[in-house]
Amino acid sequence: MTRPAEYTRHSILKAAVALFAERGYDGTSVRAIVAKARVNQAAINYHFKGKEGLYLEVLKVAFEGYLRLDNFDPERLKDMPREEALRSFLRQQLNPLLARNEVSHYIRIFAWENVRPSKALRSFVTTSAMPFLASATDLVRRFLPPGASDQDAMCAAISLMGQCSVFVRNREQFRQPPFNLKVDEAFVERLTDLVSALALEGLARQRDGEGLAPGRRAE
Template sequence: MKKRLMARSVDTRERLLNAAESLLAERGIEATSMRAITSLARVNLAAVNYHFGSKEGLIVAVYARRLGPVNKERLALLAAAEGAGAKPVLNDVLRSYVAPVMHLIHDASRGGEVFMRLLGRSLYEPGDYLGQLFRDEVEPVLNTFTAALHRCLPQLSSEELFWRMHFGGGALAYTLAQIHRLEMLSKGACDPKDVEGVISRLVDFVAAGMQTGGQQVRTKKK
C-alpha cells in the first residue's frame, strides 16, 4: 500500500512537470495559469502546493529537472579536461560547457525539443521568476567555469573576461533557442541536426572571441 502511494505521488509530480513544461514552452510564464497546468496534468491545485509550494516553485523545478543533470555533466567534463593538472585548454573548457546542453536539446527521450522551445521563451520573459533557479543551478556552475576560464586566459582582467563570457553566452543561448531556423535561412546548406558539427563550430567561434586582441576598448569619457 505504501509503495503504491509513493508511486502515485511520483507520477503526480511528473505529470505536473510535464504539463508545466509543455505549456510554458508554448505560452510563456506570464500566459500560463495554474488552472491550465493542473487541468492538463489532471490533478488539483493542492497537488502543486504539496509538491512545489507555489507556481514559482513549479517553474523552477521544470528548469532544474533538465539543467541539473546537464550541469553535473558539465562539471564532470571540466574535471576531466583539467585532470592532467596542466593549464587547461580553452576549447576543452568551452566544450565542457556547451556539449551537454546541446546534446540535451537534440535528445527527444529527455524532452529536448520542448526544453529548447522553453529556453527560447525564457530569453524574453519579464520579471524574476528564474532568480532562484539562477542562484541554485546556474551560478555555482558559472563560478566554477569562470575560474577555469581565468586559468586559460590569465592575461584578461576580470572585467574583460566577464564581458567576453557574456557575449559567448549570448551566442550559445541564441543557438539553443533559434537553431531550427538555420536550415531555412541557409536554404539547406546548414544541418542543425549535425550536433557535433554545431558544437565544434560554436566552440571555435566563442574561443576566437575570448582570445582576440588586447584589453584596450573604447569607452565613453565621463
C-alpha cells in the same frame, strides 16, 4: 513520500513542462496545468506552494536535463589541456541542437525566458545556475592575462555561452528558409570547430592585451 504522491508530483511536473514550453510562464494558467495533469489545485499548492514554486522546479528540472545531456563535468574539464577543454565545453553547449522529446521542451522554456524573463528566473540563477557559470568562468580564466578582473572573466564566459545558445534557442527557425541549415551530428561538429576557433582568437587578443579597455591592458 508515498508512491501515489510521487505519481501526482510527476504528473504535475510533466504537464507543467509541456505547457510552459508551449505558452511561457505568463501564458500558462494553474487551471490549464491542473486539467492536463488531472489533479486538483490543492495538489500544486501542496507539492510546489503555488505556480511560481512549480515553475522554479520546472526551471531546475530543465537545467538538470541540459547538464545530463551535455555530460557536464567541471572536474574533467580542469584535467584537460585548455584548448581541448574549451572545445569540449562548447561541444557540450551545442549538444542540445540534436536533442529530441523532453529536452526540446526545456529549450523552449529557456527561449521564453530570453524573451520575457519571469520573477522565478533570478531565484533559479542564484540557486542553480551560478555554479555552472562559475565553472565556465574558471575555464575562460585559463586563457586570460593574470590581471584580468573577475568581471572580465565572467563576461567572457557569458559571451562564450551566448554564441552557442543563440543556435540552440533558434534551432527550429534555422532549419527553415532562408537559413535551411541541416542540423545533424556533422553540422554540430563543424559549428563547434568554428566557435572554438573564434573564441580562441578572441581570448588570445585578451591575453595579449589587445581586447582590454583603455587603461586596463595586461602588463
